[in-house]
Amino acid sequence: MIALLLRDLRLAMRAGGGFGLGLAFFLLVAVLVPLGVGPEGGVLARIAPGILWVGALLACLLSLDRLFALDHEDGSLDLLATAPIPLEGVVAIKALAHWLVTGLPLTLAAPLLGVLLHLPDSGQVWLVASLAVGTPALSSIGAFGAALTVGLKRGGLLLSLLVLPLYVPTLIFGAEIIKRGAAGMAVEVPLLLLAGITLGAAAALPFASALALRINLR
């Protein structure tokens, strides 16, 4: 399992692996929004939580269609399915690798973008906290979508349609944490709900994803 994690990380870092793609997209979104909306700090500060979370969702989505598709094309997925590692473990590890190369960099880069969008200082901590707690759910749910659409031509488009609605609760609670945190209100409830979504997705979805993969491999 560790070998699979290391391989996926290594592949992401090599040329054409897509590391930094999501992060660059996230940065661009956050830079473009003030250009479109105008520089008034009050307006930007109000929409910053939503923009940052929508940006994170879309950035995660960018690299999802490659999660299983590449392994399917070169035959690795067949071989992994017949390997001693359970397929559920393969899915969980690949989702973890996806989070390490997209969700984690987004979380670490977010404070910079928060400043760019005039997010109050009191919201910065919660921006990082909400992304740290919520982005693993994006990778888990995304892996499920990728497993459902593996092997389909133009599956990436269908994947977006499948996965984005599933991201709605994560988005709502994630942005709510930042909003409340910036306003100095209590954040426990949305934070716990977001943590619940992440834990639930990480626990249950690898099994659903593995089932979908097995059906798609037949």
Add this chain to the structure above:
Amino acid sequence: MDFVVSDLAVARGGICVLEGVNFTLRPGAALVLRGPNGVGKTTLLRTLAGLQPPLEGQISAPPEAIAYAAHADGLKGTLSVTENLEFWAAVHGTRGIDHALDRMNLRDLRDRRAANLSAGQKRRLGLARLLVSGRPIWMLDEPTVSLDVASVALFAGVVRDHLGQGGSALMATHIDLGLSEAAVLDLAAFRAQGRVQAAHGFDEAFA
């Protein structure tokens, strides 16, 4: 332990292509699957490897005993030959890839990226994975595609050694590997006569 397949029926795209397949593969023995294109050689091998369920029948060996080598080699172009092989060795919990590199004549290419290998070299690397899998039953689907004469002979030697160590091999191939000890199974004899089965896909899974 003998590998026994009895009364097996397999389907491709919801259509039963082979039925009543029976054979026994003893340790040290090889069986060559023959038959025209589309008869179900690949479908049979995928079923035996555990990638799709059989319609009916029994397979005596668990998928954990089977190393499957298909048309695609499962290589990553941006990883080197060594990295590719070490990954599969780690996945199968075996150590040491030197033996496999030597046997498939890949030592000189060990630091080259897989994307820069020729088709035949990629194939040799794909087949070297069998050696690091440590599994006794090899399922080979057209293993000699893109191999030159020397490489075919090299691979035939590898298979012969594997059989000599008590392993067994089931292969679909149109090329004679020169394994005089291999038995031949003509799949045309098991062709299913137009039996249509429900597709093993999402339609059925969520029906």
